[in-house]
Amino acid sequence: MSDFFHWLSVNRATIAAFLIILLLITFVFSIVIGRRLSAIRDKDEVFGDPERTKGGWYWAVCGVSALLLIWFYFSWGSARAYFPKSANELCQVAKLHDAVSPINAALPSGSRYFKSTTLVARNSEQLRALRAGFPVAAFSAAEGTEVESLFDELHGLIGIYSDPDKQDPESNSKLASLVDEINGLSGRLRDGHSGYEPAPEAASQSAWGLTHIEIPLLPETARGALFDKVANDAQGVAKNFLKARNAPPAAVDAIADIRARIDVLAAGAAPEGADEAALKDRNNFIKSLDRIFKRLDDGTIFPAAALDGVDDAMAGLQQATQSAKGFGLRFVESGFMPGGSIIKSRTQCTEQGSGRWLPKPTDVVAKFGLLANPDLEAGGGFKGTPLFWWKWLPIADVVGFFTPDWIADVIPGEFGRHGPDGNFEPNLKDRVLAFAQGDVPMGHVPMFAGHIWDSLFRVLVALALGILLGVPLGIFMGVSRFFKSFFDPLIELYRPVPPLAWAPLILTIFGIQDDGKIFLLFMVAFAIMVISARTGASGTQLSKIRASHSLGASTGQILRNVILPNAMPEILTGIRIAIGVCWGTLVAAEMLAGTTGVGFVENVARTVSDYELIWVTILIMGLLGLMFDLFMRWVIDKSIPWRGKG
Amino acid sequence: MKLVKSITAAVAMGLGSSAMAADSVNVAFFLEWATPNLIAKADKVYSEAMGVDVNWTDFSTGVAMTEAMLAGDIDIAYSQGLAPFVTAIQQGAPLKMVGVAVVYEANDCFVRNGIGIDASNASELEGRTVAVPLNTMADFSFRKQMSALNVDISTMEIVDQAPPDGAASLADGSVDMACIFGGNSAKAAGEVGTPIMTADEKKAADIGSFDVVSVTESFATENPDLLKTFMEITEEANGAWIGSDAQLAMVAEGAGMTVDQTKNQLNGMSFPSASEQLEGYFGKDGTAASAAASLGLVFSDDSDGSAIAKTIDGSFLK
Structure with missing residues (x-):
């Protein structure tokens, strides 16, 4: 029996495939019957007659099958039934997407603006705000002019970073080699997946949604293996991209100069007569200035023109990804996985969107079967109680529940004590108490549990x-x-x-x-x-x-x-x-x-x-x-x- | 063909837009949970240092934090409980642990006064009724303490009760022991009961709790610099903590508690520095992985410790 359930559980995707076809047939068939019968009755019924609501089982069948079909569709049950490998393939695509996401996040093709643009805008704005709120009382006049020129130099530093002519050649060549690497990835994707083999360990992986691992990570198809390999290499490319720094010679000089000037400012004392609040303002101001400078000195701002190549290459990679997915996978993704996508976490891939919070009908039935199993030892039931079963209920418990304990107390006499020979002989009072507490065996009755x-x-x-x-x-x-x-x-x-x-x-x-x-x-x-x-x-x-x-x-x-x-x-x-x-x-x-x-x-x-x-x-x-x-x-x-x- | 093209375009856009440079960072935190970085939060040090707007949202449970992170509304959960983090990982959520926020004494289980049970005769708890908020750190602590005291919990009647309800039931005498988290409930339970294990006994039995800093995978890969700065500022705030009255007042205000409550709570908490975390928690065979794995085993029979270890990443502390 349990083998049969196991077989059902393992083949749930195939069963779902049959069920969906059956439901579709039922759905269409019930509409046909319903329309035909309505046409017959139409002539001898008056609108508003309560008799009209009698019968109509076919519409009930139609409603239930429509509901189940919608459930299958939005829980991605139909995707799993007819394209069981697609989730694993999309998981490999998600790996690639995940690997290049640091690059995408810094480029217009992924997030509308260059990260450099955002940084320039944000830091300039913060410099402006800091300049406007300069606490005059906390600094001497000489320091005031010094701060003014510091601000100019910081703005100048942003300018140096943004100027393509001043960009250091090393970072330029690094970006160029990044472009080559990304194009290389795109090329491999465009070449297709012939020659790729799924990992041998993948054969022993559980199928989509069978165990607590929803979608196993290892690629199970040649196409998946292609994406897996490319994603693996893309991680290295993304790492290189994150390491790339813009260090123009002019900027290096400016950074050293600004660093020294901020240090001098920090070491300097507040002017005579400055109160405690002014002192605090002074410290906070220098701290804020230092913080903005620290964000600028690590060379994460590149000229927009320098990143155009990478941006184009990433757009190319995006297209190559789509073409490598092939029509089939794109069709499944957009047509059969409504309201979400497959994303990768550390230990597995998971469904996102309605696939996540709406479990598939077959999975719910399987879970129900697991709970309904009355054999607690075999993992059935929930928290040590079966879902619906029966047990032997001691009659004494019921009697004990309805009999109050004080009945024993009102009987004259004392409760028994243990004798010197170490024995305890219960008297009447003790027996009544045992009865009232449900300790007297009175047989069992079967009862639901x-x-x-x-x-x-x-x-x-x-x-x-x-x-x-x-x-x-x-x-x-x-x-x-x-x-x-x-x-x-x-x-x-x-x-x-x-x-x-x-x-x-x-x-x-x-x-x-x-x-x-x-x-x-x-x-x-x-x-x-x-x-x-x-x-x-x-x-x-x-x-x-x-x-x-x-x-x-x-x-x-x-x-x-x-x-x-x-x-x-x-x-x-x-x-x-x-x-x-x-x-x-x-x-x-x-x-x-x-x-x-x-x-x-x-x-x-x-x-x-x-x-x-x-x-x-x-x-x-x-x-x-x-x-x-x-x-x-x-x-x-x-x-x-x-x-x-x- | 046009249809196919427009569908692919829509899909491509859908994929593209999910990778966004952050112009604001959303952080989840708990009220009534006094941590020194509440001062940094109030002083807006985070947003200044990270250069982006940092929005703080308070949550009532760690599970809700997970849900919000999965929905994309939260990037960083500061001091999510280990229990909700591990259960989220077991459900395949794309989250990772990047730091230890707070180390605190394991939650107490209060035995009702007057029934004459303490650590020395704890086995008398067998067959009795216990209130436990299931699948929380208090549940974990309950199981750990009972196994340390050699009590067979399968004989107990375990009642799932939220801490305030558990404390009330303990006072009414309908349960004999209540496992509690949260300051107010613990105080109420302490009126009518006594913790079965003292702080030292718990420490000796190696029963402790810690809250983690968890982030979504996508935030960590797309904005490693922001995450690093967040951890740095937290580290700075913890380092600057000297427990002065001014600091206490600020934390109390941020946490929504009185100064006394804050002081009491902070007594039982410690905030490991980045180097302590790297050494003790995130190193090879560190506490983070082993605690997460053992907690996973407690709550689910199909937990794989090595899988949880993959979601633990101390690199943002360096």
């Missing part, structure tokens, strides 16, 4: 309590002046409070066990049930009540046989709404003190950004809510068939 059951249990108990208490109260509020006036302010005061607002109190009042969570859900269900029962009861037609009254019905009979059936549609609708809202509150309730439950699983999954797990919990809650709703629709159909026909 697991996260889903725990959540279900909380919702069902809360709902049952809400119905049992809310419906009678609501009906009485509908028929009795006392009940209406007495409870109305209370109910209306607490009803609009969002359930989450109670959360901080619940923990302190009830502690961490189930009762607090159930109470929170009960608060939600109760208000809804009261309101719906009351609306239903007060909506009873007076003529019906008078008729039964004149036929001799007692108060109880009127309540049971006239008012309750009349309120039934409202009550059942109330239950439907209450179930929905209870599920909605469940995540918050289980966040208070999480031990088990679907909401707990989601809360933990959130802390590790495990999107597959998050989607599994979302789908579980959605499907359970849907099942409840279908069940309630069935109940409504069976119990109040007269609804909507009055």
Whole structure:
């Protein structure tokens, strides 16, 4: 059995490929059927007739398959199904992109401006701002003139760097050789991938999205190997580019001069009579000046003309990359991976965009299968609890839960003590205490267990309590002046409070066990049930009540046989709404003190950004809510068939 | 063919625009986390030295920092917890650790007063209920301390609770031990409980925590100079820390705490210098890699320590 699941898991991409085709066929087919049947019925139906909404399963099929297709598409599930190697190839392209990104970041082809341009603009602006804020009081007059000329020299330094005529020949030849290297890379990309071999170790890599490594790094195709090799060499080129410095002879002299002048300024003393604030200004000013100078002296500014060659070469590399990708890969990337791209991190490549936060349907099912496995030893379940299973529940636990311990205390006599022979003989009082604490073995009953059951249990108990208490109260509020006036302010005061607002109190009042969570859900269900029962009861037609009254019905009979059936549609609708809202509150309730439950699983999954797990919990809650709703629709159909026909 | 051309052009633009020279740097940090570089932040030393606008955004969790970095809104996360960093790496996030921001005492687990359990009879904790904020540094610390005290945690009922809730549950008596992070919650838990291990015992058992400086891969490759300057300024700010009243006041204001709270918090923290980090944390067999790997093993069974080590890069400290 587990071999079969393993086979399913490994072949999930192929299975998805079949599923997608099946879904497409279903989608088209259901539309065809739907249109044909609509055309037939069109003639004998009137718009607005509620009968028109009956049936129509084909539109449900159409809707579900459309949803699944959209899910497959935006989670990149269709890309993986039909182009399983494309992610690995794009990962190699991402490696190249990653390798040359330091060069791209410094050039207009990558980021609109030369980095040098940005540096010139930014540093000049900061020099100007510093000059404008020169603290005159903190410097002597002679120093003031000195600072003025320093500023001029710093501006001059920027000018020297930017002047192509003054550029040092060494850096020029370095840039020229960089251009050659980049063109060499482009050439290799243009030559194509014939002759390249994927790495032999790549064969043992896991496929796309099978393990926690989403897209393994080693190239699996010849095209990938080409990009991998080129990316590897591009790293060296990028390193050389980052090392390239512009050191014109004129700049070297200017730097030495400015350095000396700033040092003199820093060593100098403030003029006589300068107060502490002025002293601070002086220090800050020199520090700021020094900081800007330090950014200028390392020769990262090049003349724009000197970098044109590199810029052209990088644009060429970009084109070569596109052509080496080939039409197929470009098509897959733009057509099948919507809303993102594949990027490289240190240990793997990952999907970015909707592919990241929207896991593929098949992956979600696989994750669900893993969680649903009740064999905890084999890695099933979540945090030591299965998803939905059963266990032997000791009856004593249930008895112990309902029997208070003080029963033992009120029995006359003393609790037993151990005798001198080292034995302990329990007396009646001890036995009662053991019974009340659930320590007396009374056999076992099979019981559901697991996260889903725990959540279900909380919702069902809360709902049952809400119905049992809310419906009678609501009906009485509908028929009795006392009940209406007495409870109305209370109910209306607490009803609009969002359930989450109670959360901080619940923990302190009830502690961490189930009762607090159930109470929170009960608060939600109760208000809804009261309101719906009351609306239903007060909506009873007076003529019906008078008729039964004149036929001799007692108060109880009127309540049971006239008012309750009349309120039934409202009550059942109330239950439907209450179930929905209870599920909605469940995540918050289980966040208070999480031990088990679907909401707990989601809360933990959130802390590790495990999107597959998050989607599994979302789908579980959605499907359970849907099942409840279908069940309630069935109940409504069976119990109040007269609804909507009055 | 025209369609294909325009599609390729769009793709090329999409690829090109992701490599941008930064004209502003976005840094994530925590409020209520007193670090000396808050002074440099307030004095705008960072933006002056880096020559770009430095925008600081405060976050409430390290996971949120990761999400913001992946969305491209944050370049540098200052003092992200080791736990969220490692879980991000395990999810394949393109991040790397470039420095250690703060070294601090491991989070405490408070045993409720009056149940008579301390380090000497810690095995009595087996079978009891414990509040732990799962997948945080407090969780890591809890597991480390329990294994140091030979307590089998599989017998415990572990309740996932945020620190304030855990402290409240400890006070109510619904849990017997609560593992806590954060100053205010720890203070509340300390009212009704006692840490199971003292600071010295934790140190002796080699249980410690540190926060990291993490950056996106793309920021590190595209703007190594800016990153280097950022680390330099942080180093300068840490070096300039003498704990004077004026400094305390500034840090307290930056962190949004009172001066007393700040002082208390800073007592348990240290800020290793670049050379200390290179020697102790980022060298061969350094603490950074080993701690990350062991933390990865705690939170996930398929953690590969060597993979996490690849995302640790001390070169920006030099």
